[in-house]
Amino acid sequence: MKAEDPKADGSVSDPGAHKSAGTSSADTPADEAKAGAAGPAKTTVDEIPAVPASDPARRRRVQFAHAVRLPPRRAAAAAAQATRAWARRPSGRLTLPGVFLLALVAATAAAGALLVPAAIRSPRPVAVDASASPTGVAPPGLPSGLPTGPLPTGPLPTFPLPTGGLPGNGLPTGSVIGGRPSDALAGWAQQVGAKVDVPAVAMQAYGYAELVLAQTNRSCALSWTTLAAIGKVESDHGSTNGARLGQDGKAVPNIFGLPLDGKEGRMRIIDTDRGALDGDATLDRAIGPMQFIPTTWQEIGADADNDGRKDPHDLDDAALAAGNYLCKGGRNLSIAGDWWNAILSYNDVRRYAQDVYDTANRYGRASRS
DSSP states (O other): OOOOOGGGGOOOSOTTOOOOTTOOTTHHHHHHHHHHHHHHHTOEETTEEOOOTTOTTSOOOOTTGGGGGSOHHHHHHHHHHHHHHHHHSHHHHHHHHHHHHHHHHHHHHHHHHHHHHHHSOOOOOSBOOSSSOOOSSOOSSOOSSSOOSOOOOOOOOOSOOTTSOOOTTSOOOSOOTTSOGGGGGHHHHHHHHHHHTOOHHHHHHHHHHHHHHHHHOGGGOOOHHHHHHHHHHHHTTTTGGGOEEOTTSBEESOOBOOOOBSOTTOOBOBOSSTTTTTSOSSBOOOBTTTTBOHHHHHHHOOOOSSSSOOOTTBHHHHHHHHHHHHTGGGOOTTSHHHHHHHHHHHSOOHHHHHHHHHHHHHHHHHHTO
C-alpha cells in the first residue's frame, strides 16, 4: 500500500521544500517531525517561543513556571538578566529614570526627617535664676503636672490707672505725686505687702504692671502674684547679692548674674550687647531684679515710670516688661496650660516653674487672709 501523502492532512511543514520522487515512506515521518519541531520555534511573542493555538497536540507552555524550581541564586541571576533586558527596551529606558528619581526623593525626605530636627536650636529662656546656686545637676524629677486648682490671684484696687489714660504703646502719661505712676498704689502696697511679706516698693511695681496689662492686654488676665513670684525666685525682690531696692524702685548696686559660660549647668551665650547692659564684653549675664538676658531686654524692655529710660535694674520697668513677655502669643494666664507655658518660656527649668507656682499660690492665699 502506498504511503499517505503528509500534505493531505492540511499541515504545513516547509513550503519551500519539495521531496524527491524517490523518497521512501519511512523517511516521511521523520521529516515531518523535524518540520513540526522547527515550525513552532519560529513563532515568537516578544522573543518568547509560543505554540500556535491551532496545534491541539501540544500543551500550552506556562511562562516562568520553571522559576519555581530554580535555586535562589539562579533565580536572582535570572531576574537581574531579565531586568537588564527590559531596561534596553523603549519602555524600560523611559521608566527607569523615573524610578531612580522617586527613590532619590524618598531618600532625601527620610534624611531630612532625621537631620533637620537635630539642627534646630532649642529656644533660649528669657531669664536666668540669679538666686539659685548652680549645682550642675538637672532637677530630680518633674512637677506633678499642670496646676489643677485655682491659679494664684490677689485683690487689687478697682480704681482706674492714676494717669487717666494710656497711649498706644501702653505707657502711662501725666504727672503723679512722687514721680512714679505706681506711687498711686502706695496704700494698697503697704497693706497687702505686709500680708505677703513683700516690700511695698516692689508691690507697687507688680501691682502697677497688672493694671497696665489689664488695659493694654485684657485677655491675658495677668495677676500681680505671678510677677511677684518671679521677682522672689529671681532676686528676692531686688535684694540678692547684697543689693537693696530703693524707694524709686531701682536695685542698688545693680544685680548681675554669673557669666553664661556653659559651666555648672548654665547656658553658654557669647556677648551680645558689647557689655552695655551687663558690663561683660565677653559673655552675657542676666541683669536686674527680674534677671533678663540682654537680648531679651532689648526686645521687650519697657519704661513704666516715665523717666525716659528702659532700665532693667528698675523694678517698675522690669516688672512691666516681664508682664508683656508672659502675655505674648495671645496667652490667657487664667488658663492653667497657658500659665504654665508662660512661666516655662520665661525660664525653661521645671523646678523653677514649680517654685514660681508655689510662691504665687502662697502670695495669693496670704493676700486674702
